[in-house]
Amino acid sequence: MALRNIRIMGDPVLEKRCKEIREVTPRINELIDDMFDTMYEACGVGLAAPQVGILKRVVVIDTTGEDPHVLINPEILETAGEQTGPEGCLSLPGKTGIVTRPNYVKVRAYDRDMKEYELEGEELLARAIVHELEHLDGHMYVEKVEGELMNVAGSDSDTDEEDGSAVLDDHAASEEE
DSSP, rough: OOOOOOOTTTGGGGGGGGBOSOOOOOHHHEEEEEEEHHHHHTTTEEEEEGTTBBBBBBBEOOOSSOOOEEEEEEEEEEESSSSEEEETTSSHHHHHHHHEOOEEEEEEEEEEEEOEEEEETHHHHHHHHHHHHHHHHTTGGGOOEEEEEEOOOOOOOOSTTTSSSOOOSSSSBBBBO
């Protein structure tokens, strides 16, 4: 297991639609393990494969630090209610914005054994599911921000470039995983 570089907003890989996973290979398992390690190291609650440069439909989520979820080829089945609150993203460090999301989400996905299952989430888990699934279709939360993006207090988000491009990883996105 290893840490992977998190792609920063402006990297073209974050704007691309990901491809479905047909089988879980050793490389996909390694990717999932690396995604969890990377997410935990960055103090995140979710991470999608394109955020580490891989154009595959897989996300990892753990909103409590004790309940990790792997969602392969996830699909939202149902949403209900709404919640409005601050949201951030590991691909846009040091920034937050107010976003309205469903307060309840039901999703169908596959686990590491390619067994189909359903996951229901409310509040933060619902927010994380919707946020991460949008990454798989090339979207970021900034498209939904109500008002202006704000700096997170105490963050070190300074770069040489106003758009954050100074911290971009210049490796091409991989579909080979």
